[in-house]
Amino acid sequence: MRVRDSSWTSPRGNVESVPRPLSSDQRFAAENAFSSVLVSTVREAVGDALGRNVLEILTSKGLLDASNDSKEFDSKLQSLFGNGAAVLERIVVKDLNRKLGIPYDSEASFDYEKSLETAKEVCFVESRLK
Amino acid sequence: MTAPRPKAGASGFDQLFSSKVEGGLRVKTGIVELDEMLRGGFMPGDAVMVAGSAGSGKTTLGLQYLFNGVRLGEPGIYVTFEELPDQIYRDANNFGWNLRKMEEEGKFRVICTSPSLMLESGDGSLLEDVFREVQPQRLVIDSLSHLEMFVKKDDMRMEAYRMISYLKTRGISSIQLWESPQISGGSFSVTDVGLSFLVDCIVALKPVEIESSMRKALVILKMRGSDHDKRLREFEITPAGIKIESAFTNYEGIISGSPRKVASEKFMEMFRGASEKRK
Amino acid sequence: MFRGEQAEMSGSEILSTLLGSEVRGDLLVLFHRNPGLIDTVDGVARRIGRTTVAVISEVRELLELGVLRQKRIGAFEVVSLDRAKDRELLESVANHLKTVRISGEK
Numbered sequence: 001m002r003v004r005d006s007s008w009t010s011p012r013g014n015v016e017s018v019p020r021p022l023s024s025d026q027r028f029a030a031e032n033a034f035s036s037v038l039v040s041t042v043r044e045a046v047g048d049a050l051g052r053n054v055l056e057i058l059t060s061k062g063l064l065d066a067s068n069d070s071k072e073f074d075s076k077l078q079s080l081f082g083n084g085a086a087v088l089e090r091i092v093v094k095d096l097n098r099k100l101g102i103p104y105d106s107e108a109s110f111d112y113e114k115s116l117e118t119a120k121e122v123c124f125v126e127s128r129l130k
Numbered sequence: 131m132t133a134p135r136p137k138a139g140a141s142g143f144d145q146l147f148s149s150k151v152e153g154g155l156r157v158k159t160g161i162v163e164l165d166e167m168l169r170g171g172f173m174p175g176d177a178v179m180v181a182g183s184a185g186s187g188k189t190t191l192g193l194q195y196l197f198n199g200v201r202l203g204e205p206g207i208y209v210t211f212e213e214l215p216d217q218i219y220r221d222a223n224n225f226g227w228n229l230r231k232m233e234e235e236g237k238f239r240v241i242c243t244s245p246s247l248m249l250e251s252g253d254g255s256l257l258e259d260v261f262r263e264v265q266p267q268r269l270v271i272d273s274l275s276h277l278e279m280f281v282k283k284d285d286m287r288m289e290a291y292r293m294i295s296y297l298k299t300r301g302i303s304s305i306q307l308w309e310s311p312q313i314s315g316g317s318f319s320v321t322d323v324g325l326s327f328l329v330d331c332i333v334a335l336k337p338v339e340i341e342s343s344m345r346k347a348l349v350i351l352k353m354r355g356s357d358h359d360k361r362l363r364e365f366e367i368t369p370a371g372i373k374i375e376s377a378f379t380n381y382e383g384i385i386s387g388s389p390r391k392v393a394s395e396k397f398m399e400m401f402r403g404a405s406e407k408r409k
Numbered sequence: 410m411f412r413g414e415q416a417e418m419s420g421s422e423i424l425s426t427l428l429g430s431e432v433r434g435d436l437l438v439l440f441h442r443n444p445g446l447i448d449t450v451d452g453v454a455r456r457i458g459r460t461t462v463a464v465i466s467e468v469r470e471l472l473e474l475g476v477l478r479q480k481r482i483g484a485f486e487v488v489s490l491d492r493a494k495d496r497e498l499l500e501s502v503a504n505h506l507k508t509v510r511i512s513g514e515k
Contacts, residue, residue: 045438048437049427049438049441053499057503057506057507061511083425084427086431087428087430087431090431091434091438215446233445242448244449244452247482250483259489260445
């Protein structure tokens with residue numbers, strides 16, 4: 001069971017009041033909202049980096065379908081781009097963070113899965129505070 | 131059988147297209163009422179200044195002028211000094227203007243550069259490549275006021291003259307956007323660096339407060355070589371772009387910033403009020 | 410900096426060069442989102458929130474590849490996207506990716 005403090009520091013770095021727990025419907029809606037933002041961000045990032053033709057090819061290979069599973073997405077990117085996969089993942093995270101108001105530090109060590117978890121948490125908190 | 135009534139606003143574009151040939155040599159904005167105010171459109175090759183405060187609709191007017199120009203077969207270029215030009219593509223998309231598609235078709239370009247480079251390019255070399263590719267007939271500079279930050283006040287007029295001359299020698303009909311903190315009084319001077327005399331036409335946009343609500347006003351302050359509508363007209367920014375409404379006939383002092391109802395309108399209000407009380 | 414003559418590169422080689430670093434990725438996104446951008450290396454660096462030192466070698470790589478082109482404007486050297494070459498290179502990348510099997514692909 002989660003122990004609540006009177007306040008907490010959000011991934012944005014702001015001290016905010018304790019968010020209320022989500023109902024299952026709210027959770028479902030929040031998951032969908034995040035998924036939608038993530039897929040559109042991946043689409044924009046890949047399209048803007050490598051062009052629409054490349055994006056169409058990758059879509060046909062199921063890359064966008066894997067967007068919501070960070071491990072599967074990373075694995076698919078690695079098989080296609082090798083070391084370039086990390087560059088694309090950084091572009092995705094930068095754009096996602098910009099949309100969600102989360103600071104991005106290019107000097108910090110990069111973990112795609114953790115970055116998405118942080119972004120998801122911010123999305124969920126937004127839902128709880130509404 | 132009577133001729134169909136022209137449709138008002140941006141939705142009347144198709145009506146406008148057929149009149150392009152009949153209207154003779156004019157550069158149409160594609161905004162029906164504005165072209166009527168201009169007696170058909172701008173004069174070809176003219177340098178037009180669109181002046182207004184931040185958020186008054188200058189960029190929208192500039193983009194709409196170029197977008198409609200492409201539809202009329204006149205390629206265009208939008209030159210911006212903004213830090214984030216991809217915002218322009220997004221803003222245009224909101225009006226249904228797909229600028230990226232027009233770029234792919236080679237009919238349009240958004241050029242983003244810095245004012246210092248524009249000033250450095252005295253011989254026009256900065257834009258020569260894109261001029262060769264697109265062969266523009268229209269161009270918008272967003273905005274001339276950005277250049278003011280990079281030159282001495284005394285040199286601004288010379289730099290603006292150089293730019294305007296460069297575009298005129300290429301037969302390009304240009305709109306220069308100018309951010310004015312205020313446009314007031316009856317004078318033609320909308321800039322504080324004497325640029326009003328360099329341009330052929332000045333369109334001023336001004337937000338006005340009337341009866342506790344903010345409305346937008348447009349007026350043609352100057353137009354060389356042509357008659358024009360001298361009335362102050364209200365305009366709106368709709369989901370399809372700028373739409374010009376009726377003139378502010380019941381008000382005066384709008385440009386000076388102190389709008390008030392004209393005496394005759396006040397009298398009528400009092401008369402109506404008195405009649406209501408007697409009933 | 411100059412655009413060097415080079416043998417035709419494979420799609421895979423082009424891809425490795427394009428995605429060779431995070432900064433290069435940022436530059437690609439900047440110029441693809443703003444294809445009409447014409448600026449100095451200093452100006453480009455500022456637009457992506459980097460220093461000139463961090464960007465200059467990456468811009469040089471993209472100039473060598475031909476994605477970017479360079480021109481002199483008065484006292485300044487400016488860079489801009491070479492749209493035709495960019496389209497050609499991305500077409501090669503797309504053709505290469507068509508042949509690559511993605512993990513889990515049937």
